[in-house]
Amino acid sequence: MSGSLADLSAMLRIRHFEDAVRDLFTRDLVRGSTHLCQGQEAVPVGVCGELAPGDTMTCTYRGHGAVLAMGSPLDRCFGEILGRAGGVCGGRGGSMHLTDASVGALGSNAVVGAQLPIAVGAALAAQHLGTGAVTVTFLGDGATNIGAFHESVNLAAIWRLPVVFVIENNQYGEYSPLATTTPVARLADRAASYGIPGVFVDGNDVGAVRAVAATAVARARAGDGPTLVEADTYRQQGHSRSDPATYRPPGELERWLARDPVTLLADRLTEQGAATPAELDAVRERARAEVSQALERALSWPMPHPDTRLEGVYA
Template sequence: MTDISTTPSGPAAEPRTLAAGPPGDAADLLRDMLRIRFFEDETQDLFTRGLMRGSTHLCQGQEAVSVGVCRALRHGDAMTCTYRGHGAVLAMGAPLDRAFGELLGKAEGLCRGKGGSMHLTDVSVGAYGSNAIVGAHLPITVGHALAARQRGTGAVAVAFFGDGATNIGAFHESLNLAAIWRLPAVFVIENNQYGEYSPLASTTPITRLADRAASYGMPGVHVDGNDVVAVRAVAGEAVERARAGEGPTLIEAETYRQSGHSRSDPGTYRPPGELESWLQRDPIKLLQDAMVAAGRASSEELSALREEVRQEVAEAARRAIAWPAPDPQTRFEDIYS
């Protein structure tokens, strides 16, 4: 197992420099993470105001994983994710307003208002869907990878999933098959420390989930999931390995879910001080601090960027709220391909 981690035993360790790369690179990564953060904050507000129905599972604190991995992909690659998948779909390039429209059940939503939060999909950017069933999308990723290999497209398939999914059959079957056939797949564990309400230690007998890669003869990499540059570097290596025909990789990105499991969860099961400790290593804060330290941006420039993105997200939400609901007759459309 390769360990590219600045947090070997939790959130206390100092981050490494995040602002490496060409001028403007760090600002682009920060902009992408801010879009996701403000999208999730706005989503929570819309639910509170009664404008969204159903449930939602937010990803504040996990933005560096989505952005870092998706930045390593190219047009034509395929991505699947969990029901906590707003960030991954946005990181693939889905438009903010149509993503809001889908959560609001609008006719202009990404899935014409039929998928909602837990089935957010935008095939035009390679986002082949969030999935409401834990781990059910991993075999779909294997299918995408097999299709890419059979067609000779050079595409790579990526799956995001939580630490809890590593304990179900679909995880083992998918990694086993991908390894046997040396498929162009990358499996990304978003280890946010909890499977719903259960801490990892209560459900899993090991502390490094990337160690499970050894069972399938594939590389396993542990990375600080709050370091967007580190995540992108690890993902880039795994994606290029897959594209070169060298088979799949398992990445464990260690991060933290700042919100509850769902919008009704206050997170009272967390030990005292745990959330506050992880908030000191918020991925957006880490990147901003590193940019200032490296002379890539001033505090004033970062404040201006945050406000610009906040307004962009708010305007996208306003457009989506104003869109009409679907015609009831459209419920009979798109049932069969």
């Protein structure tokens, strides 16, 4: 399976979105912190590209890409990060809680690993109601060391729930390189202790991600239970906006930039004759324009009124 021009477009939209968010920070238009996913776009685009309507997804605080890949509108996601009333969560959630139930994006979570039990529950509901829906949950490499990971994968395995666990292994848990926190080199190996398939994939190759996701999603939908996918990728930015990532060894970033997922896909499409340089340029230009127009719209929206702050605690 190889990526398509549509995948390139989806990845570029995420790339430009994240670049814009970084810029908004420097203009002091975003509060708190944010966690960007430049360099990891092939993972959510490849995985969510294999989902069907009605499927659901939970993700991490580095989840802008995943929520956009589910189909949430660019402007309403910008709006949320800008704290606008028109944001997907009405300005109550922000960057780390992007949630758009209308596209199955059930929540970005700011607590490492906490999105896993919730995904397991969504899958339990699908199994119970017989909807045939599948739930994907994204987690970082660091989350494989938190208890909720073990509890969730174990529970999903014994109940054969339709859930796919996708580790976005971006090589760092906050500032710590994986090898300093984790005694196994292949996180997919952890699947063995739950009796489920563990699959390693090049997370910068959207076609490879799609192929692995298709198998895992089909397995889940068929009632055969969960799969643990490890997508090997790289966080091109620091952990959060305050992190210059000076801990990276010399040459590491450059090596990964040479395998940038967007560039890889564009090159492949060219090699395969699937797209002409002019078509690629058109896709690039359209993605840039869509993002920039969405941002302009979101910036024009009002902030939520303080009098609304009590709304929505209880149903």
